[in-house]
Amino acid sequence: MIYPDTRTPVYILSGFLGSGKTTLLQQFINYWKPKGLRPAVIMNEVGDVNLDGLLVQNEIPMAEMLSGCICCSIKQDLAVEMSELIRKEKPDVVIIEATGIANPMEVLDAVAEAALYLPLRIQPMITVVDAPHLLELAHSQKGKSFRLMQDQIRCGSTIILNKVDRVEHQEQQECRELLGRWNTFARIVPAIRCNVDLDELITASSQDIEDVKLSPSHATGLVHPSHEHVTVFTYYFEGEVDSNQFESFIKELPRDIYRGKGVVNFTDTASRFLFQYAYRELDYMKISPDEQVPNVAVFIGEHFDKQALAKQLEKLEIKK
Numbered sequence: 001m002i003y004p005d006t007r008t009p010v011y012i013l014s015g016f017l018g019s020g021k022t023t024l025l026q027q028f029i030n031y032w033k034p035k036g037l038r039p040a041v042i043m044n045e046v047g048d049v050n051l052d053g054l055l056v057q058n059e060i061p062m063a064e065m066l067s068g069c070i071c072c073s074i075k076q077d078l079a080v081e082m083s084e085l086i087r088k089e090k091p092d093v094v095i096i097e098a099t100g101i102a103n104p105m106e107v108l109d110a111v112a113e114a115a116l117y118l119p120l121r122i123q124p125m126i127t128v129v130d131a132p133h134l135l136e137l138a139h140s141q142k143g144k145s146f147r148l149m150q151d152q153i154r155c156g157s158t159i160i161l162n163k164v165d166r167v168e169h170q171e172q173q174e175c176r177e178l179l180g181r182w183n184t185f186a187r188i189v190p191a192i193r194c195n196v197d198l199d200e201l202i203t204a205s206s207q208d209i210e211d212v213k214l215s216p217s218h219a220t221g222l223v224h225p226s227h228e229h230v231t232v233f234t235y236y237f238e239g240e241v242d243s244n245q246f247e248s249f250i251k252e253l254p255r256d257i258y259r260g261k262g263v264v265n266f267t268d269t270a271s272r273f274l275f276q277y278a279y280r281e282l283d284y285m286k287i288s289p290d291e292q293v294p295n296v297a298v299f300i301g302e303h304f305d306k307q308a309l310a311k312q313l314e315k316l317e318i319k320k
């Protein structure tokens, strides 16, 4: 007799800072909801505010794991968060958005540990890659970010080569070759805004993680993560900011700041905006959050000067 599989499927979204994980998460939610399925989200952020959560519909149950990375400092908390979420919300599917600096094997390890106590069906990992950023890191071939991105790529069973709108056709080919070299088993799906065929993606990744073939490079030498090279800086605005000055400030951010996001009030408009800065591209979105959200900016990068940044941000503010 075959018993129905009642375990809750768990999807892990991996990928470097700003690659498009939240964008993919939104696609998943929009895919499952009309099918009558109830997804729940575990959102992990290294900073102490969950700005990505603002992009997810309010009715989606969400556990926030802030101020640390589930691959190391708050790894132990994952099982507790997951069990709470499953007990309270009884979701049909759980989706975990790891931080952009997470070592994917350690995240997998944390989920596998949770699966010892909870009926979970761990789905093969999906890695989102920012095409232009991949090219830049691959050309420089150095730094911990390069190695981390490589590890994230090696662990993906499906790799979404995202932001192909920002590379030439020839460069997209170069990206595919690189990905194919670093991970010989993964399916590579090029995308703009993670707009992929989710039916196909889910079917292709419906085997259990036990069946997943990992790239040979995978079995060797993935060292325990250290995030010492990563700098996270959070700044709370007290006043409004001039939008032109803000844009100039963003344009001149040092290259070792990979990611910025936050909520700002501009002097020249009544609305509040969520800004997103990822690999030198700035996006804004009008927001009107239901809950209290401070005006705040979070920057993530490698060894940048927090004090210098704080001074610049202070100068931008027009205090009453």
Ligand SMILES: Nc1nc2c(ncn2[C@@H]2O[C@H](COP(=O)(O)OP(=O)(O)OP(=O)(O)O)[C@@H](O)[C@H]2O)c(=O)[nH]1
Binding pocket: 015, 016, 017, 018, 019, 020, 021, 022, 023, 024, 052, 099, 100, 162, 163, 164, 165, 166, 191, 192, 193, 194, 259, 276, 277, 278, 281, 282, 283
């Ligand atoms: N040009 C372009 N921008 C994109 C694409 N996909 C996502 N973005 C933008 O890239 C930025 C980062 O996207 P997110 O989905 O928040 O990335 P993330 O991986 O969740 O970021 P972190 O969680 O902070 O690591 C946002 O401003 C997105 O709108 C794409 O295909 N092309």
